[in-house]
Amino acid sequence: MTIGLPWSEVLTLLPELCLLAAVCVALIAPVLPPLRAMFRASHGPMTALAVVALAAALLSSIAMLGGWGGLSAPADTVLHGMLAVDPFALSVKVIIYAFTLLVVVLWMSTTRGSVRIADGPDYISLVLSGALGMSLMASATNLLMVFLAIEAASFPSYALAGFNKQTRRSSEASLKYVLIGAASSALMLYGLSMLYGYYGTLDLIPIAQRLAAEGMSAGLLMGVFGLLIGIGFKLSAVPIHFWCPDVFEGASIEITTFLSVASKAGAIALLVRVMMTLGHFSGEETRGALVGIGSFVGLVGVVTATWGNLAAYFQTNVKRLLAYSSIAHAGYMIMLAGLLTASMDNAQPADLAYALLFYLIVYACMNLGAFAVAAVVAKETGSESLDEYAGLGQRNAFLAVAMGCFLLSLFGMPLTGGFWGKVRFGFEMWGEGMWWLVAALVVNTVFSLYFYLKPIIIMVWKQPASVRVMSVSPAMYGVVGVSLLGVFATGLLPDRTTAWAQRHSAMVFTMPSQSDATTQAVAEGPVSSRAPGVAEVDR
Amino acid sequence: MNELFVNLMIFVPLIGAAGCLLPGSNPSLSKMIAMITAVVVLLINIALAMAFYGEAGGNSYLPAGGETVVRYITDLVWIESVNIHYLVGVDGLSMPLLLLTSILNVLIIAAGWNVEKQTKAFMALYLVLMFGMNGVFLSLDFFLFYVFFEVSLLPMYFLIGIWGGPRKEYAAIKFFIYTLVGSICLLMVMLGFYFLVPDVATGAAAAGGKPSFNMIALAADEGVQQAFNHGGQFWTYAKWFFILLFISFAIKVPAVPFHTWLPDAHVEAPTPISMILAGVLLKMGGYALMRISYPIFPDAAKWAWFAVAIVGVVSIVYGAFCAMAQTDWKKLVAYSSVSHMGYVILGLAVLTEAGRNGAYFQMIGHGISSAMMFFLVGVVYERAHHRDLNRFGGLWNTMPAYTGLAAVGFFAGLGLPLLCGFPGEVLSLMGTFGAISWIEAAPSWVPMSGPGAGTTIITLGVLAASGVILTAGYILWMFQRVYMGPARPEYTYSGRDMVNSREYFVMAVLALFAIILGVWPASVLGMISNTFNAIYAPFSSLMSTAGF
């Protein structure tokens, strides 16, 4: 039996291929004698490689989104239904790549000292392969692919969390990360095997169709639940969130930044895809089950957001504080993901995905900014304690004001992007009649005020031990500036971003047609394509 | 030209703030920049007012059917996806408060002239606050209003928190959290508007079926009213929204029981900030009630009249009692604000023209008198370094000219006729009694309607009127403890400690306004009456039967 490889579809994975190539180069090039000296001299060449690769991936994704240079997003899933390279996935990839790019810059300009130059290639290849896994998460439409993508994103993350081998905290963080990750992926797999047992296929779309047609049962629920556990681990949803604060605290700050946004962006994209696909195929008979799943996911989101916000109260470490903040924000996003199937008459759930895209953009900007400031402060003071923020206004007013803006944006202050993100959520939740999600959103926002204000209070009122001016490299000004720009561009004039998100939130729900597959000299279509009712699914 | 002026009123302070923060500016330069900005804004405001009231029709300008009273409108689409506009303009409702703000700005910057600590930041934040306040009074789009409402919150938070007294952080956080809870209520109403308005709104007012946050259009649109009152069920959207808005604005006003942030904020805030807080920021709550709650939800307002009136009366009496219990001078004045703003709530609640006029006048009058009272306290506090009423005495002898001005300020607070505190109180009280007629005739869903209305209203009126006794009690008791009694050496000041001409200037200007407003209340009431008439058209049928 041969499975044909449709080459035109492979091209749709151009961004991933760029990263893959860069990973290969990063692993091989330093051992090539002519280049060895160059890579031994500094992190520069390696960083340049990463930047080039990420920029290429970013550009190719944007090109595919915009239909530039003959590239376009395919109308069906590709590679026999393994991946969906639709505008939604591409948008998430754009976010992931751009963010990773900025994280690399952040690393280069603040914490590169923690990585030995000899380890640079390993480090960069881990970051790039992590980004690769995360972008696959955004595209996966097959359970096997889901599993692969999650693991592809996780393994580099485990290693990166423990990359700083000199510190005990780092090693402990990676230990916790890997153990919990392994346990949750094992549980997920058990659930996935159940799903396979029920439907005999690993493709999401036929599964959704069958589910819609046949309804839910308790055993099947285990399968769905397993899937949710796998995604929930990456999203740090309660109660699988425990790794998050510990890992965030233990890992180096740029890794924390990377994990807090890129990893969650991929995971939330996956969750949205799963929920959307389920919602898309729902029929009148089985609405109840889907509404139940959606409500449950929404409930998990509420609990996650509340937990994150409350637990953040007593944090004294800025990374830990931001870790809880990211848990809370993951909670908000999970709430919206739950909405995708929770509503009784979600005629067009695709309309909701744009709110998530918008939120991801804003979230990336404000989290990057906050972590960047934290990185600078940590570098200058050698400590990540909140106490180091005392008198930041006097030491570097720009950093203080920027940090204030990021925190208030995370809180959801009007005129910042965080506000519009939450308001969009609120609009959509209200619009779907899920008043309890609106209430939870509002209450959580109030809860969160306290701990977002705390660093501001310290920055403004606590007397610093020294008032030495903090010097900041131009690159860091760039990173913080870009984040600030993002926060205010989405806050003051949200229209452009909203429109962009609305244009690019479409997803495909069709499998590659038989004819496409046969032109590629395929003896048989993929297993999943035999699922009933594939041809007329797009309604 | 006037449209430009309106926008300049909003953005000139921001330019000033940037100027204060320029790397080259030093503290004294920043003070000058702030003062110049305030004066420029005041001049622009005066020009605007002259144009507004001098225009054809001017004061007696009455809109034809469908025409709005708002003029000098700038309407730019801001956020198209939600149909949010940058919509600003002035009418009679905003103009007097704007003038009050502009005048107080100049005085408050003068009052803050001796701020030593981080002067640049102080002035810059104050100018940002000015931006927010002017924005609140000028914006006609609900979302824009909300944004400015929030914008005015942040600088206030820092102004209290950085330049405040010993418990400044506590007070600042409390202030912030309270008003933020209010903002969230506001936000929920906005969510509701987003969904309800486009559903049924038709015609131009709702901007082609898209959601609209245009407060003027919302108030005038029949379809919107139907949407809010839809369903025939008891808990209409309008009622929910009215309650949420009321909580939000009552926190700002502040009405009992949402008031406890106020004493703390005032006690800890530096003098100029107390002045602006009492003088203008509290008024934003009352203004918002008049601009948003009542015109957009007339039926809910009628439904809620009794509860709101109770809140007003309780604020009056309770605030006065609490003021009497204070030994901290500033806290006493702060509670007096709670009591005085109760007349605003009461005047609005009863839905009579006289009540409304009284409420508005009370806001202006209280803006002058409370700012003055806080400044009077501040003048002494700067010298005596304490505010314990029981430790004062004999200031009349040691600071006679100051005490003379203090008498004007505090007696204005006491509601003495021919000073600015009186007309508002008496009008809202008269308006309260005036409500008997429409409530007697009102349909049964209006609380307390029917023949028993008279008893209810008279009880309310008696309770509200009893506020004048308590007010006299605490103000005069304070006056006795501070100013009367034999001269004491520790409060005898000479040389540089004497009240200086800057302080006299501030006090004298405020005293002058207190007297002008008291003697000639028509100066303010004439500015607002026609706007009220137009904005409150939904109530006019109600009132015409009553003859008010």
Add this chain to the structure above:
Amino acid sequence: MTSENLLVLATALPAIGFAIVILLGARIANEKVWSWFTVGMVGASLVLSVIAYVTFMAGDGTPISIAWNWLQIGVNADGSGRYLQIGPYVDKMTVLLFGMVTIISTLVHIYSIGYMEGDPRKTRFMAYMQLFTFSMLGIVLGNSLLQLYIFWELVGISSYLLIGFWYEKRGPQLACKKAFVMNRIGDMGFAVGMGILFFKCGGDLVLRSADSGHGIFGTIIDRLGIDPLNAGANDWWLTLAGIGLFMGAMGKSAQFPLQTWLPDAMEGPTPVSSIVHSATMVAAGVYLTARIFPLLTPAAHLFVATIGLITLVMAALIACVQTDIKKVLAYSTLSQLGYMVLALGAGSYTFAIFHLVTHAFFKCCLFQCAGSVIHAAHHEQEMTKYGGLLRKMPITAACFAICTLAIAGASIPFTDLALSGYYSKDGIIAATVNYGDALASHGMNWGKVFYWGPTIIAYVTAFYMTRAFVLTFLGKPRDQHLYDHAHEVNWTMWFPQVVLASFAVFIGWSVFSVGANLHDTAPATAQPFDHHDLEHGYHFVHASLLQGFGWIISIALGFFIYINGFAITSKVAAIPGIAQIHWWLYNKMGFDGLYDIIAVNIGKAVSSILGAFDRYVVDGAVNGAAWVGRELGFLVGGFDYDYVDGTVRGSGRAALRLGSILHRTQAGNIRMYVLILIVAVFGGLAIATPFALGWVWFGLPSH
């Protein structure tokens, strides 16, 4: 110039004087200049008032009412405003009272120059007097309840400033505050009454004569069709409004039960007592009641009369035992005000105002005489230290004597020739006879108390005034030192006394037709003024007061009892039974103590309770909510980070124990993490099952 313009100008002059004196202060001239400047201002007012009087009396006597828009209450459909109006209202009563007030004010200004000699704040005192005069004239001129209310408050504040003029001392501090606050209690009633009329009369509070068809009376009587005297059960609000407005009068005129501030107000300088707290301001209550007379329903009338009766009896009894000369006069004032109020209640508009006028002169003179004595006695006010001052201060003693006779209602027996008090007071009693008998004829026999009371008190009045005169000026000096230093006052002080005393003699004479002119302004429902029309009443007066011998008996009694000082009375007062009564009367019937308990203590208690309530309960609820939120966070999260409030600190530890299980969740223990993960997986499954099977659903149908 028409009379109303003259009067407006006359009113404005003292205000201008006040502003000039206060603003320019002592900087550009000395106190002597300022004093005479103020006298000049008020003197000019006097001249204008006299011209206005003459002008108005020369006319046909039609009231002039000019209303100016002042306080906008709304807009009419055509865009014109609706206003509460103020402005001058001129009738015969106005011009008469204007003359009275300006005369007295001018004289008191002159008197003050002497009395306040050497006081460091004399200029300020004169300025306050100007302010007071302005406010008082404003009341008299007022054409609407609103204007009355405005100036009502302004006289209140001038009274406050004047009573508290010597604010270094504790007494004036407390007295001025008390005066203002107690007045405000009355004002609350005023405001309520005004409010009720406001809505019943369509927002028009202007006083105009009934036949003009506008204003309060016009609205009520013509438009609403309610005759106050026949108001039915549906018009209960009219009674309420009348009583409310009268409450204002009770405060200002210190009627029972708001009387206690007036004796305390004697802490002010004596010129203040002579004008503010005897002649003019306290009479404003009577003036107000007269102006609203047509609105009073029979029930309101009865209420007014009762209050007046109680006040006049109570005050006269207390006056009999006071030893402070100013207190005696103060209670005497109270008692006389009680007469006026009773007269109004009894329907005798004319005699009430008539008595107001006559009383103003003789009481002002009495206070000035007392002030002269006090001045001469170096601010000793106790009559126990006086005696025999006649020889030292003959002019003052003579004036005091004349006025004592006037207040006693002295007349030459069997003739109708008498001092001014006789005309007005006997008229009042005659009118009450009509009223009491009318009540009795409706089966209310107790109504006769309304004329027996004032009749008996007329004797008492003569007695206690004689007592004051004898104790002060006759007998042997009881304090030789004081006596030795006493001397006749200078001309600025005795000249006003003499003028006032002469007014006290002749102002009541019918040749000046004060009463007749006042009666021209009376509403139709008022009792008549003419002797013949009050024949029945006058019979009673003549009989009961023994054809004019009544005052002689009382005066003789007072003379013989007190000619030897307190020799007799101290023995009588020691008798058990009487001693207690004496003590009770001496302590002003205990009202101060009672009010301290009821009003002041309870008020303070309420305020401190509410203050504490606010601090701990309302604010505590807020902090508590914050605390709950923080504790919740603590349970979920980890270590206590104490920021908002120190109160949390202690309770944090308790919460630690409570929440130890949850707290341990993030304790860094991987096994715990995994355990929770596994438990959550199965638990979550259990929870999710009902959702997923469609048994449970949280959403609402969207509209």
Add this chain to the structure above:
Amino acid sequence: MIGLSHFLTLSAILFGCGVATILTKRNAIGILMGVELVLNAANVNLVAFNRFSWAGASVAEGAAPAVDGLMFAMFIIVLAAAEAAIALAIFLNFYNHFTTIDIERARMLRG
């Protein structure tokens, strides 16, 4: 005849053992072994489902037997190995710092 239910029972027992191991072991490698047990439970499931439920179905349709489950199992085995490699490296690193791989000692990060 051994059927699907037997395999499912086996996998359930494996799953239970794995979970129990994860929960009870203090040694990190022990936990990893528990994870492997759970993974193998999933593998057994997948293979059994493939064999009993789905392979035959496609054969009946005249197509080649479906191998989705088998492929999945293969991937799981490969990735489990990779995971073990990373985990062991991390344990080694942990051991360098703590001289133990007792996970109870990993309690620096908390709160």
